[in-house]
Each structure stands twice: as structure tokens, then as C-alpha cells.
Amino acid sequence: DIQMTQSPSSLSASVGDRVTITCRASQGISNSLAWYQQKPGKAPKLLLYAASRLESGVPSRFSGSGSGTDYTLTISSLQPEDFATYYCQQYYSTPPWTFGQGTKVEIK
Amino acid sequence: EVQLVQSGAEVKKPGESLKISCKGSGYSFTSYWIGWVRQMPGKGLEWMGIIYPGDSDTRYSPSFQGQVTISADKSISTAYLQWSSLKASDTAMYYCVRHESGNAFDIWGQGTMVTVSS
Numbered sequence: 465d466i467q468m469t470q471s472p473s474s475l476s477a478s479v480g481d482r483v484t485i486t487c488r489a490s491q492g493i494s495n496s497l498a499w500y501q502q503k504p505g506k507a508p509k510l511l512l513y514a515a516s517r518l519e520s521g522v523p524s525r526f527s528g529s530g531s532g533t534d535y536t537l538t539i540s541s542l543q544p545e546d547f548a549t550y551y552c553q554q555y556y557s558t559p560p561w562t563f564g565q566g567t568k569v570e571i572k
Numbered sequence: 573e574v575q576l577v578q579s580g581a582e583v584k585k586p587g588e589s590l591k592i593s594c595k596g597s598g599y600s601f602t603s604y605w606i607g608w609v610r611q612m613p614g615k616g617l618e619w620m621g622i623i624y625p626g627d628s629d630t631r632y633s634p635s636f637q638g639q640v641t642i643s644a645d646k647s648i649s650t651a652y653l654q655w656s657s658l659k660a661s662d663t664a665m666y667y668c669v670r671h672e673s674g675n676a677f678d679i680w681g682q683g684t685m686v687t688v689s690s
Contacts, residue, residue, distance in 0.1 A: 498676035507683050513676035560633040563617040
């Protein structure tokens, strides 16, 4: 199985900050990487897929990059509604398709 | 509107059986995979398995193989997740998700909370 290592597990940031979350796969996943946002008590929501493609309706302050085994989610200017937990997920080749452990973004 | 609507919260005793559901609407139910994702209290997301309602092709995560059964009834656009004998460790929120082959999970159900307690 492909393991996904996400870091950091939590971070504190202020409104307007630039935030970066990283995800490393245990083997190459050819950009088959998604990022999800989950707010307390809610289902996760797809933000980006194919490593860098923004899902319809997602603000452009969210962006993704990376290749091979290393991927990054960047929030260019953190907004109050962005405080949440973020998960990466690989969907490369055959299942199981694994998630990272999550990164909780908290208010500083 | 494309959506997945899940059945309501359940409270069960250890050893009981359970079947929860996920009804798709607003799209061709037989053209997309439906998966199930577990989230234990205060924990992260775990992929459990998927089914293709068009032909009932089913795959399981090794962690959940033999522990749950995934099925679907395409005539009513509904997928199911069932347990034959629940354990306290099955207490979790369960989400159904939609995805195309080779793509991310684009639609999520609202979740079904399952509580197993004596």
C-alpha cells in the first residue's frame, strides 16, 4: 500500500498569512493527488485534484503543486473561513487509496 | 443538483447487525464508483472500499476486507455498507463518496454516525 505522510500535523496562523502544507507519498503517484478541507461536524470537501487542478467553486487562493512523491497545498492569504483540517489523498493506480493524517489549521 | 444522501444516525449494541445506505441523485448512478470512508472520533479519514453500481464490481481495503460488506441496488440508486456483528471499535462517522475511475472523490454524503455501545 502507498503511505501518505502529511506535515505539519497542526499549525497556527493569522488571517492574511501564507500557509503551506506538504504531503509525501511512499512511492511515485504521478500527480494522482487530491486535497480536501474538513470543517468541524461537516463532511470533507474536495479542493484540488490531479495535484494542481482547482475544483469548481474553490477560491483561487488555494493552489497545489508537486510531482513524483512530494506535493504541496498553499493558501496564499488565509481567510477566517479557511480554519479547518486539510487532508491529502492519493488515488494512483489500484486501491487502496490512502489519506494523509491531516493538518489542522488554527487561528494564532 | 448532484448529491449523496445517507441514512440517519444509528445506535447499536455489540454483536448486532447493521446496514446503512447512501442514495445518489442528479447524475447517472451506474457511471460512477461509490466508496465508503471511515472517520473514528477525533481521527483522520480511512478509505474502506468501493463499488461500481453498473456491474457491482467491489474492492476492499485490506484493513476492512471481511469486516464489512459493500453492495448496491442500481434500480434505486442506492449503495450500502453493512456489518454482520458490530464491535465497539466500529463506532465512527461513515461517509459515502462518488468518484470517476482514476479521479478524486468529488461528492461526499453528509455522513452517518454509528455508535456501538452496550
